[in-house]
Amino acid sequence: xxxxxxxxxxxxxxxxxxxxxxxxxxxxxxxxxxxxxxxxxxxxxxxxxxxxxxxxxxxxxxxxxxxxxxxxxxxxxxxxxxxxxxxxxxxxxxxxxxxxxxxxxxxxxxxxxxxxxxxxxxxxxxxxxxxxxxxxxxxxxxxxxxxxxxxxxxxxxxxxxxxxxxxxxxxxxxxxxxxxxxxxxxxxxxxxxxxxxxxxxxxxxxxxxxxxxxxxxxxxxxxxxxxxxxxxxxxxxxxxxxxxxxxxxxxxxxxxxxxxxxxxxxxxxxxxxxxxxxxxxxxxxxxxxxxxxxxxxxxxxxxxxxxxxxxxxxxxxxxxxxxxxxxxxxxxxxxxxxxxxxxxxxxxxxxxxxxxxxxxxxxxxxxxxxxxxxxxxxxxxxxxxxxxxxxxxxxxxxxx
Amino acid sequence: xxxxxxxxxxxxxxxxxxxxxxxxxxxxxxxxxxxxxxxxxxxxxxxxxxxxxxxxxxxxxxxxxxxxxxxxxxxxxxxxxxxxxxxxxxxxxxxxxxxxxxxxxxxxxxxxxxxxxxxxxxxxxxxxxxxxxxxxxxxxxxxxxxxxxxxxxxxxxxxxxxxxxxxxxxxxxxxxxxxxxxxxxxxxxxxxxxxxxxxxxxxxxxxxxxxxxxxxxxxxxxxxxxxxxxxxxxxxxxxxxxxxxxxxxxxxxxxxxxxxxxxxxxxxxxxxxxxxxxxxxxxxxxxxxxxxxxxxxxxxxxxxxxxxxxxxxxxxxxxxxxxxxxxxxxxxxxxxxxxx
Numbered sequence: 001x002x003x004x005x006x007x008x009x010x011x012x013x014x015x016x017x018x019x020x021x022x023x024x025x026x027x028x029x030x031x032x033x034x035x036x037x038x039x040x041x042x043x044x045x046x047x048x049x050x051x052x053x054x055x056x057x058x059x060x061x062x063x064x065x066x067x068x069x070x071x072x073x074x075x076x077x078x079x080x081x082x083x084x085x086x087x088x089x090x091x092x093x094x095x096x097x098x099x100x101x102x103x104x105x106x107x108x109x110x111x112x113x114x115x116x117x118x119x120x121x122x123x124x125x126x127x128x129x130x131x132x133x134x135x136x137x138x139x140x141x142x143x144x145x146x147x148x149x150x151x152x153x154x155x156x157x158x159x160x161x162x163x164x165x166x167x168x169x170x171x172x173x174x175x176x177x178x179x180x181x182x183x184x185x186x187x188x189x190x191x192x193x194x195x196x197x198x199x200x201x202x203x204x205x206x207x208x209x210x211x212x213x214x215x216x217x218x219x220x221x222x223x224x225x226x227x228x229x230x231x232x233x234x235x236x237x238x239x240x241x242x243x244x245x246x247x248x249x250x251x252x253x254x255x256x257x258x259x260x261x262x263x264x265x266x267x268x269x270x271x272x273x274x275x276x277x278x279x280x281x282x283x284x285x286x287x288x289x290x291x292x293x294x295x296x297x298x299x300x301x302x303x304x305x306x307x308x309x310x311x312x313x314x315x316x317x318x319x320x321x322x323x324x325x326x327x328x329x330x331x332x333x334x335x336x337x338x339x340x341x342x343x344x345x346x347x348x349x350x351x352x353x354x355x356x357x358x359x360x361x362x363x364x365x366x367x368x369x370x371x372x373x374x375x376x377x378x379x380x381x382x383x384x385x386x387x388x389x390x391x392x393x394x395x396x397x398x399x400x
Numbered sequence: 401x402x403x404x405x406x407x408x409x410x411x412x413x414x415x416x417x418x419x420x421x422x423x424x425x426x427x428x429x430x431x432x433x434x435x436x437x438x439x440x441x442x443x444x445x446x447x448x449x450x451x452x453x454x455x456x457x458x459x460x461x462x463x464x465x466x467x468x469x470x471x472x473x474x475x476x477x478x479x480x481x482x483x484x485x486x487x488x489x490x491x492x493x494x495x496x497x498x499x500x501x502x503x504x505x506x507x508x509x510x511x512x513x514x515x516x517x518x519x520x521x522x523x524x525x526x527x528x529x530x531x532x533x534x535x536x537x538x539x540x541x542x543x544x545x546x547x548x549x550x551x552x553x554x555x556x557x558x559x560x561x562x563x564x565x566x567x568x569x570x571x572x573x574x575x576x577x578x579x580x581x582x583x584x585x586x587x588x589x590x591x592x593x594x595x596x597x598x599x600x601x602x603x604x605x606x607x608x609x610x611x612x613x614x615x616x617x618x619x620x621x622x623x624x625x626x627x628x629x630x631x632x633x634x635x636x637x638x639x640x641x642x643x644x645x646x647x648x649x650x651x652x653x654x655x656x657x658x659x660x661x662x663x664x665x666x667x668x669x670x671x672x673x674x675x676x677x678x679x680x681x682x683x684x685x686x687x688x689x690x691x692x693x694x695x696x697x698x699x700x701x702x703x704x705x706x707x708x709x710x711x712x713x714x715x716x717x718x719x720x721x722x723x724x725x726x727x728x729x730x731x732x733x734x735x736x737x738x739x740x
Contacts, residue, residue, distance in 0.1 A: 011526035018525050025527050224433040228440065238718040240679035242693060243710070250706040254454045255447045335543035342545075342686060349546060365553040373542045373550070380541035 039366075048364040049371050050123040052355050056371075059191015059346045065183060068175045069194065074135050079168055081139040085146025086161065099147050108143075111136050169205070187265035191346030193375070195265070199347065200334045203272040207333075210273070211280030212319075216310065218281065219288055229281070236278035241336055244271050245343050268340050276333045283329055287322025288314070320394045327387035331380045338376075348372055455707065466703050467492075473698055475690045477606050488699055495695030496716060502612055502691065503678050503720070509613065510620035510677060511670070517621060518628025519654060532625065539622035545683055547619055552611035552687040559607070562597050578605040608689040612681070620677045627669035631662035663735040671728035675721050682717070692716060 013019040049056070058069055088099055115136030119129040150158075176198065178184030190198065217229035236244070248271035253261045261267065291314050299309035319326075341350035352368045355361055361368075421427060455461050467489040474484050475494055479501060482494040520532045539547070557575065559565065565574035570581035572592040579592035582602035592601035635658050643653040684691040693713065700709045 011524075014524055021525055022527050025525075025531060029531070222429050222433050224437055228436065235718075238721045239714050240682040240693070240717055242682050242685070243713045243717065246693075246697070246700075246713070247710045250700060251710055254451050254458075254706065257450055331541070338543040338545040339683075342683075349543075349549075365549075369546060369550045369554060372546055376543055376546065377538065377541045381537075384541070 040370075044367050044370075045364060046367055048355065048361040048367050051361075052351075053122045053124065055351055055355060056192050056348065058194045059351055060189050061191070061194070062185060062189060065178075065185055068182065070131060072172050072175045074138060075168060075171070077135045077139040078142055079165065081142030082146050082161075083165075085143045085148075086150045086158070088147050089150035108140060111139060169201075187263045190265060192351045193348055195340075195345065195347045196334075196337050199265070199269050199272060199337050199340065200330075202269045203276050203333055204330050206273045207276035207280050210277035212284050212315070214277060214281035215284035215288060218285055233278045233281050236275050237282070241272075241275055242339055242342060244275055245339060247271070249343050264343075265345060268343065268345060272333065272336065275336075276329060279329045279332075280326060283322045283325040284318065286325065287318035287320070290321040291317045323391055323394065324387060327383060331383050334379060334383070335376065348375070451707070458704075460704060460707070462707060464708065466705055466708075469703075471699070472702065475695065477609065477690065488703070491695050492692065492699065492712065495690060495692040498689065499681055499684075499691040499693075499720075502609065502616070502681050502684065502689070505613055506616040506620065506677050506681065507674055509617040510624055510673075513617055513621035514624025514673075515628050517625035518632065519659075521625065521629045522632055522654070524650065536622045536625055539619055540626075544615070544619045544680055545686055548612060548615040548683055548687055551615040551618075552608065555614075556607040556611045562599075563594065565599065567592075572599055572601065573610075574599055575607065577607055578610050579603070580605070606689070608684075608687050611687050612684050612689045615687075616677060616680060619680070620673055623673050623676075624670065627666055627673060628662070630669065631666035632658055634665045635661045660735075664732070667728060667732045667735055671725060671732075674724050674728065678720050678724060679717060 012022045058066065061069065084104075088101075088104065115132050119132045124132075174180050174182065176185070176190065176194070177187070214229045214233060217225045218233065220226050220229075245268060248267045249264065252267055255261075262270070295317065296309055296314055299313040300306070304312065337347055338349045340347045341353060344350070346354070349372065352372060356365055356368055452461075468487045470485050471488045471491045472484050473491070475482050475491060475498075477498070478494040479497050480490070480494040482490055517532050517535065520528050523529055559573060559575040561575045565572050567573075570591050572579040576599060579599050579601035580603040581589065581591040583589060590602050592599050594600075632654075639657055639661065640653060643657040644650075648656065681691060682693040685694040685697065696709050696713050700706060703709075
């Protein structure tokens with residue numbers, strides 16, 4: 001018997017009972033796979049996705065202003081390509097100094113495949129397809145340029161580059177919402193994937209500092225800070241998110257002076273932020289608990305002030321330990337944005353509801369939910385993959 | 401002792417610069433806490449002041465009299481009898497009982513399924529291991545709300561009705577609900593029967609309840625499977641080897657040797673999952689099951705009593721969480737290994 005066959009036999013047919021289980025499972029997988037394929041290729045009517053792809057992407061964003069979103073997408077692609085190339089252009093001990101590791105070629109393949117296949121699968125008009133190709137080409141071009149010529153840039157310029165990312169975020173807000181000589185687009189017209197990403201990125205960015213502060217507060221020696229953080233964290237962790245969103249929509253108007261309460265979209269974003277901060281604080285707390293007390297004492301005895309000791313010695317180690325559970329929280333935050341559809345916002349699931357209420361697409365639930373599930377699964381799995389890659393990079397044993 | 405010149409001018413011997421009072425070790429904590437307390441007080445006073453002013457202006461100052469007024473809406477599926485003439489508090493109580501019903505059945509179901517999945521990930525069969533892994537990865541990366549509406553709109557609402565319904569001995573699953581056999585009047589065992597094209601049975605569960613329960617169990621079981629897997633992995637490998645060298649089978653080893661030791665790692669993790677299941681049950685509103693949140697939402701829309709309704713909701717869920725935590729902490733004490 002060849003080793004492969006022996007291995008198969010050991011893994012799948014070790015005992016008669018095992019063999020039976022294997023055969024049953026194979027039959028089950030075969031039947032299930034056939035049923036799904038038969039449905040997806042034969043019975044499903046994907047026209048509902050093709051006809052509404054713009055709606056799913058950006059909601060009811062005014063047609064004549066959509067160039068701003070295209071511009072934003074191009075800028076994001078450029079920033080991605082640039083940071084990707086710059087990251088690779090630094091020689092690192094954990095990577096053998098290769099500018100084009102194997103994973104990068106796979107990522108390039110994915111980008112090319114997605115930009116070529118998805119627009120035509122969605123049946124977009126040729127000009128729109130061309131735009132997606134151009135955006136993908138821009139990304140890959142900047143990846144190549146930054147990887148090739150990035151190291152030649154003067155050092156001060158290189159240090160300033162990361163500052164571009166927060167600026168890009170603010171610029172994105174302006175592009176989406178208007179202002180600065182751009183025609184304002186009311187948040188009630190935002191929707192689809194754009195709103196989902198906007199809400200989740202906003203909450204992820206803001207809950208991070210808040211969560212770290214709360215975690216530090218919870219471990220503080222000062223009773224007032226400790227109890228304040230405990231009450232905050234337990235309150236937000238004890239209530240279902242939907243009741244908190246409900247509170248935000250119905251009670252915030254009473255809690256603030258008349259007319260000051262923000263737009264519904266922003267109310268929801270703030271509630272998401274405050275909610276996520278409580279969970280993030282617990283993740284960071286577990287990281288802080290993993291840093292030996294001697295680290296803080298050593299830093300203090302070297303003459304660092306308490307804030308200095310925390311920011312330069314304790315927190316970097318704690319956050320590295322807490323990274324997997326923090327990304328886990330970000331993933332569930334991205335998933336939690338679907339709850340916004342229950343309070344009437346037009347994020348992905350809310351848009352799906354309006355699409356399915358359209359008489360022309362009645363009963364096309366399965367296709368729409370399937371598409372959304374694939375979309376969410378890809379986003380969440382990508383975040384998980386990224387987190388694992390970052391973990392490997394930050395792992396001290398590979399940095400030595 | 402040689403001084404390095406970079407230290408700078410040192411104070412003359414015997415003349416130590418006094419620490420300014422605002423940097424004194426006893427004072428700093430009080431200053432920080434005082435500042436925090438002051439900020440919190442100002443913010444709370446600001447919010448409460450606004451609340452009272454706005455509520456007075458709207459004529460909605462905090463009262464609980466409205467709880468006694470007739471509700472005017474109906475609840476399709478209740479364990480507590482309820483109709484539109486009964487007061488709001490009876491409606492909220494019926495909603496709470498519905499929540500408890502789905503939470504309790506969900507806890508039992510997801511624990512069973514999750515434990516089985518967690519154990520399956522240690523099976524000798526590679527296919528079973530891989531399938532379990534795939535299930536967990538698929539379920540955990542798709543939002544629960546999406547899964548719930550999928551179960552309801554795509555699976556349960558496309559079930560056939562009438563004679564085409566799925567029939568097993570004593571159980572019928574149709575678009576109109578899940579029908580179970582039970583004791584009818586006078587202790588007769590009655591199975592589901594088709595009368596004039598409508599199924600009748602001693603026990604009927606609605607498809608809304610069925611979809612919510614299935615979705616919650618399928619989702620929570622994936623997380624519980626991970627908790628159980630972590631617990632089993634924490635038991636030293638030597639325990640497996642020792643048990644099998646004594647002649648115990650895989651199943652006996654798992655049940656009699658490994659799981660009892662894994663429980664002390666599993667129970668705290670289960671606590672978190674149970675609480676999140678209790679909170680997730682509030683997504684019932686998406687599939688049309690009238691739980692506490694759904695009744696509260698209707699109540700708010702009818703009475704406009706935002707503050708009272710939100711307080712009731714938050715208080716009830718907090719109490720539910722605390723209750724589950726208490727139970728699980730008790731269980732945790734039971735399963736801890738008692739050493740001499």
